[in-house]
Amino acid sequence: MTRMTFRHMCSAVAAACFMTISAGAAVAQDYPKQPISFVVPMAPGGGVDTVSRSVAQLLSERIGQTVIVENKPGAGGLVAAGYVVRAAPDGYTVFVADTGQLSVTPSLHETLPYDKTASFVPITEAVSAPLFLAVNAASPIKSVEDFIAYAKANPGTVYGSTGVGGVHHLGMHLLATKAGVELVHVPYRGSSQSTTALASGEVPVLLSALPSLRGHIESGKVRVIAVATPERSVLMPDLPTIAETGGNLSDFSVAVNIGFVLPPETPDAIAQYLYKEIDAVMDDKALQDRLMSMGLVPLRNGPDQYRKNIAADTAKYLEVIKASGATAQN
Numbered sequence: 491m492t493r494m495t496f497r498h499m500c501s502a503v504a505a506a507c508f509m510t511i512s513a514g515a516a517v518a519q520d521y522p523k524q525p526i527s528f529v530v531p532m533a534p535g536g537g538v539d540t541v542s543r544s545v546a547q548l549l550s551e552r553i554g555q556t557v558i559v560e561n562k563p564g565a566g567g568l569v570a571a572g573y574v575v576r577a578a579p580d581g582y583t584v585f586v587a588d589t590g591q592l593s594v595t596p597s598l599h600e601t602l603p604y605d606k607t608a609s610f611v612p613i614t615e616a617v618s619a620p621l622f623l624a625v626n627a628a629s630p631i632k633s634v635e636d637f638i639a640y641a642k643a644n645p646g647t648v649y650g651s652t653g654v655g656g657v658h659h660l661g662m663h664l665l666a667t668k669a670g671v672e673l674v675h676v677p678y679r680g681s682s683q684s685t686t687a688l689a690s691g692e693v694p695v696l697l698s699a700l701p702s703l704r705g706h707i708e709s710g711k712v713r714v715i716a717v718a719t720p721e722r723s724v725l726m727p728d729l730p731t732i733a734e735t736g737g738n739l740s741d742f743s744v745a746v747n748i749g750f751v752l753p754p755e756t757p758d759a760i761a762q763y764l765y766k767e768i769d770a771v772m773d774d775k776a777l778q779d780r781l782m783s784m785g786l787v788p789l790r791n792g793p794d795q796y797r798k799n800i801a802a803d804t805a806k807y808l809e810v811i812k813a814s815g816a817t818a819q820n
Contacts, residue, residue, distance in 0.1 A: 521581055521760055525556040528586050528750075531570035533563045537619055537699075537786060541748050542586040544780065545616070548771040566655075566818065567591035568603055575604040579753045581760035585610060588619075588748045589657055593803035597811050598655045599818045610751035612796035613764045616772065617786045619746040620725060621661060621697045621718040623732060624685075627711050629694050634716050634735045637695060641671035648674045650684040650693035655816040658684070660807055661697045661718060661744035663814040668738040675814075688712055697744065700725055700785035718744040724787060747789060749796055761793050 526549075528542045539561065546557035562570040571591055577583035585591075596606060625631045631640050641647045651659035654677045666673040676693055678684040681702035687693050689711040697718060706712035716732045717723045720743045732742045750768060752761055771777065772790050781788060791799065810816075 521763060522553060522555045524582060525558055526582050526584060528557060528559045528584050529570050529574050530559060530561045530586050531563065531567035531591050532561065534561055537617075537701075537746075537784060538586055538588055538748055540784065541617055541781070541786065544777055545750075545768060545771055548774055548777065549767060552771060553767055565603075566595050566598075568595065568599070571595070572602075572604045574610070574751075574753055575608050577753045579611075579756040581752065581756055581764065583753060584613070584764070585751045585753075586748065587751060589746050589803055592749070592751070592800050594655065594657060594660065594807045594811075595818075597804065597808040598816065608754045610754065610800075611756045611758070611761050612793045612800065613750040613752060613761050614768050614793070615747050615749040615789050615791035615796040615799055616768065617748050617781055618719070618789050619699045619748070619786055620723045621658065621699055621744050621746065622703060622714045622726075622729075623665075623695070623697055623716045623718060624688060624703055624707075624712050624714045625695045626688055626691050626693075627713045628691060629713070631695070632713070632715060634730070634732055634739070637715065638669045638671060638735075641666070641669070641673060645672045646674050647671070647695070648676050648693050650676050650678055650687050650696040652681050652684055652698075653677045653679065654819045655811070657744060657746050657807075658697050660810045660814065660816065662695075663816075664744065664806075664810050665697075665718075665732065665739075665742065667810075667813065668742060670738070685712070699746065704785070718742065725782070725785060747799070748786070749791075751796075758793070765792055 528546050530539050530542050532538060542559050546559050550557045562573055574583055574585040631637045649662050651662060659675060678687060681698055684696055685698055685702045685706055688696050689706040703712055703714060714729060716730050718732050720733055722731055733740055769790055772788055778788055
């Protein structure tokens with residue numbers, strides 16, 4: 491390669507990069523010029539829907555464009571995910587999803603109604619719903635160490651969950667594997683049923699989010715012994731983490747995080763614009779208070795960190811799914 495040819499090649503690459511950056515900036519300047527849709531993979535009500543509607547209202551006021559919430563429930567989030575994957579990558583369709591839809595479902599199903607290699611473009615991992623290890627209050631278990639000792643003395647101890655293949659199920663399977671204990675899974679149809687089973691003594695232990703547990707905790711029927719996040723939760727700051735147990739559990743972390751993503755191939759400039767605006771919305775004190783009252787903790791991770799977290803969670807849950815033998819439930 492001659493020196494002149496090399497120079498020409500470098501100039502061409504630099505020009506292409508400049509054009510790409512300029513195009514991205516132009517897209518961001520021209521956006522948004524029409525209503526934006528937040529697609530929610532479940533029926534109205536619940537954490538994801540509430541986060542979507544709360545952010546949509548404040549975002550509409552901030553950017554001067556209507557933000558509509560569209561509920562598209564079905565097939566564990568696949569209906570909504572497929573709709574977003576096929577949407578135009580122009581920033582006007584946003585998928586508001588949690589860890590289940592983004593990191594569990596793709597591995598739980600052998601086939602998907604859309605290209606499995608399609609990668610959503612992350613905007614922000616906005617909030618987290620920490621999961622708590624809870625036991626029936628009549629149980630002698632008062633710590634993670636107590637739970638492990640109890641499970642080792644009683645092989646086949648049962649635990650409840652919100653259903654096969656959910657984060658609550660896979661999280662407990664991961665806990666059992668790391669702790670070296672044998673547990674038997676009893677799935678229920680949702681958090682209300684599983685926590686009621688815990689309160690009645692039908693199952694002695696489970697992982698659940700705080701809103702589902704709060705009433706039973708207040709009634710004295712359920713006791714929480716640890717939180718499954720890497721660090722102590724602001725929701726219950728005096729409660730230890732499971733990771734504090736040490737040993738194989740020192741890196742234990744399970745939570746249901748809610749975030750905003752875009753269709754594949756959406757320009758990064760749009761993702762960055764929406765991150766900046768949604769993150770500004772998350773500064774609203776009333777919104778923060780409302781989220782905390784619901785057992786949701788603001789995270790506010792940006793696109794790069796969110797991409798890494800989705801990849802890490804997907805790898806983690808794929809391994810647990812294989813080990814547990816979990817399959818998609820119709």
